[in-house]
Amino acid sequence: MNIENFIQRAEVLHKGLADLYQTANVLPWIPPDLLPQAFKELYNTSKIVQLAAEELYQQNEELVQTRNWLEAERQHYQDLFEFAPDGYLVTNTEGIIQEANLTAAKLLNVSKHLLVGKPMINFILVQERQQVHNELMQLYQSDRVKELFVRLQQRYGEFFDAALTVAVVRNHQGKAISLRWMLRNITDRHDAESALIKNDGDFNDRPIYKHSKGETIPLNPLVICYVCQGLVKLSTYCETGEELLIGLATPGMVFGSSLTSLNIYQATALSDVKLVLIYAAEIAASPNLSHTLLPKINQRLQQTESFLVICGRRHVQERLHDLLQLLKREVGETVPEGTRLSVRFTHEDFASACCTTRVTITRLMGKLQEQGLISFDLKKHIILKDFD
Known part of the structure; x- marks a missing residue:
């Protein structure tokens, strides 16, 4: 039904009834065609109103049913929310x-x-x-x-x-x-996460923080991070804005901004990482904790010295050779073809660690591959073959 037509018909009916009312009150007689026409209009319009009322009633019934269904659904999900086990x-x-x-x-x-x-x-x-x-x-x-x-x-x-x-x-x-x-x-x-650090009794009751691959790990100067799982890239930036790789924190290692004097010190997850946070104040107050962490800090210092030696090599190919040897020790795993680096490194990563350009690294890596000293698996991880 067109609501505008309905309104127009109602207005015509109203005018006809008004004319009828005025005529009946002013004149002693009523024209013979006025009342039948008005009554006909009134009847037709009343039928339209009746049909509209029935339609509105049916729509209202449907709305009531929909509202009741929605209310039941809302209550259902509210109950799921309220009484969930978590x-x-x-x-x-x-x-x-x-x-x-x-x-x-x-x-x-x-x-x-x-x-x-x-x-x-x-x-x-x-x-x-x-x-x-x-x-x-x-x-x-x-x-x-x-x-x-x-x-x-x-x-x-x-x-x-x-x-x-x-x-x-x-x-x-x-x-x-x-x-x-x-x-x-x-x-x-007592799930697998606790088992990751079960050998370090001081860490058993601590929460574990997870970081996804590629995520920058926020550093707190009051906290030292202990790596339970994964690999963390530690880097800084030189004056030209280029990133410099200065360390790799593997499981069992520690890192943190309090362990460096660099103004810019960034930690990036090279894989999915799980960390435990240890506050410096706790280390100072606990001889046992200090004793546990000392060899781990020493391990990081030794690795830092290795990176310094790499940067001090005169020739780029020597730096790359030493870097691959270091990675072989830190993240290498034995496979039938040789030693596979468990983390996928980019040529940009190698370039930043060797203080050279990505183009140079690409050229040198291609040469090593031609010599049969390295290869790549299906996931583009480097495999070192008789690389000494």
């Missing part, structure tokens, strides 16, 4: 809690209505807050889901090890508008 939180971009389920309230020992409006950072161990802040700043720049291992404190309770999975919610313009958090208590879990 804690769920929604915060704004500043980390202020806007929604929380019952499990999250139980984990943090706070009533749901009291959680709303509280900063999420308040429940994180003070020493770890800056690290979490840095991780979130990186998360805003990507669409990845971030997993953090931290210590949370219950209200009026003890700290517990927790795994936080955080995702950014964006609007249609791509602007971050909120964060979604999943909380899990992992205090009683």
Whole structure:
């Protein structure tokens, strides 16, 4: 039905009835054709109104059914949210809690209505807050889901090890508008991550931080990072803006801005990396921890000296040869064809470590390949053959 026609017909009916009313009140008689015409218009319009009313009634019934279905669905998902085995939180971009389920309230020992409006950072161990802040700043720049291992404190309770999975919610313009958090208590879990550092008793009860391949690892001058898994590239920049490779932190090694005097010191994950953070104040206060870390720091110093020797070689081919020997020791794994470098390095990486250009490295690598001293596997990892 056209609503405009309906309105026009209603206006015509109104005018006809008005004329009829005026004529009936002013004249002692009524023209014989006026009333039948008005009554006919009134009847036709009333039928249209009746049909419209029936249509509106049917639409209203459908809307009621749709509303009831939507309400049932909303309640279903609300129940899933409330009674999920993991804690769920929604915060704004500043980390202020806007929604929380019952499990999250139980984990943090706070009533749901009291959680709303509280900063999420308040429940994180003070020493770890800056690290979490840095991780979130990186998360805003990507669409990845971030997993953090931290210590949370219950209200009026003890700290517990927790795994936080955080995702950014964006609007249609791509602007971050909120964060979604999943909380899990992992205090009683003895999984493979704990086994990675089981030989270092001082690290057993510490949370593990994960970084994806290619990610820049934020550095805190108060913290030393212990590598549990993966490979970290340590680099700086020269006056020309070129990156210089100054070290590789392999599993069991430590690194941190407090271990260098360089103004620019960058750590980049060359593979998926798992780290444990150790505060310098803890090392100073714990002889056992200092004793555990001393050989690891010494290992890093020895590697730094090796890189210095490489840079001191006069000829580029000698620098490349020594670098490949170093990588063979640090990240080499035996395969039937020789020794495979477990991490894929680019010619740019080699160039920065050898203080030369990528073009020169490409030429020298091609020559080594022609001589049969190196080859590449299907994943482009270098295999060293009788390379001494």
